[in-house]
Amino acid sequence: MLTHLQKGCTTKEIRERTGHVVALKNISFSVKKGEIFVLMGLSGCGKSTLLRCLNRLISPTAGSILLDGEDIASVSTERMRTIRRSRMGMVFQSFALLPHKNIQDNVAFGLEIQGISAEERAGIAKETLDLVGLSGYENSYPDQLSGGMKQRVGLARAIASSPDILLMDEAFSALDPMIRRDMQNELLDIQDRLEKTIIFVSHDLDEALKLGTRIGLMKAGEIVQIGTPEEILTQPKNEFVERFVEDVDLSRVLTAKDVMKVPDPMIHASSGPHVALRMMKEAGISTIFVVAKNRELKGIITADDALRAGKEGLTLQDIIIPDVVTLSLDTPVADIIPVIADSKFPIAVINEEKRLKGVIVRGSVLAALGRTGASL
Structure with a gap:
């Protein structure tokens, strides 16, 4: 062949x-350490087969699979078992829980295979169940849980042994839409805390766009494009990719980070109104953001107020408008639209330390949405 x-x-x-x-x-x-890499495509494109090649549940006919330089495509069966037990965890679509074991023992099953003592694995299982929001269900059995809860158990079992890599095969596709969204959010929360390397298989584009740091789009056994969610949406490499993403609502995918402008110019709080006026005139703007040390946002001033302050001998501190609308970097554009429509000033984008990272104006949002023909 x-x-x-x-x-x-x-x-x-x-x-x-x-x-x-x-x-x-x-x-x-x-795949980069700590990222969520999503393999996606239509049914039958080979994404689940590819995922199973990565942990040798299916052995590839030819080629190499490198894990930190070790070619696991050619290692012995015993070595591969060790790698699976210590470095890889897998979450299946069908939950694959053991019906005769309670939830705690299901989560601890991989630890039991590794020979960890009953006391230690019970402690780890309880901590992991708490991580996925199932504390208190240790003694329940799989048939007593909902589909979403069963999938949380499957996720807990996969991460209980603290693997470097999580392989997730259509893990949420059997769940109801609302539970599926909850599980997606749960996975992102866990990823923020654990920073695992995750390879996630999905046929759902919205799911891939929400979860993926990068996406590998597959067709007929080949990867046709790899890129960030925004690159897949806005820079499709061929007609197949373009058709695949044409119905996506870009406003629910792009975030403040994607549509904001560089906050230039901005003025330091220790400057004066005449400097502010000059900077606004040169930039052709009528407002300017005021920052303190390390770009900490203090507020905004208008050209009219700066002109008045210059005439009356006031300082910037006297005319700063402190109550400005701010957004985080990951705020979806869909949530920005009503905010910017009601605001008479540009919107400040800040990070967790309240440092000014960008500015959003109506035009920048329109430009981003214009790629798909959407509008405010």
């Missing part, structure tokens, strides 16, 4: 000549 593939035969020709199916071909990508 490989000979036919190297000669340029199509997958259809190979199947007709050899009876074999080419599930994956010409796959090459890397």
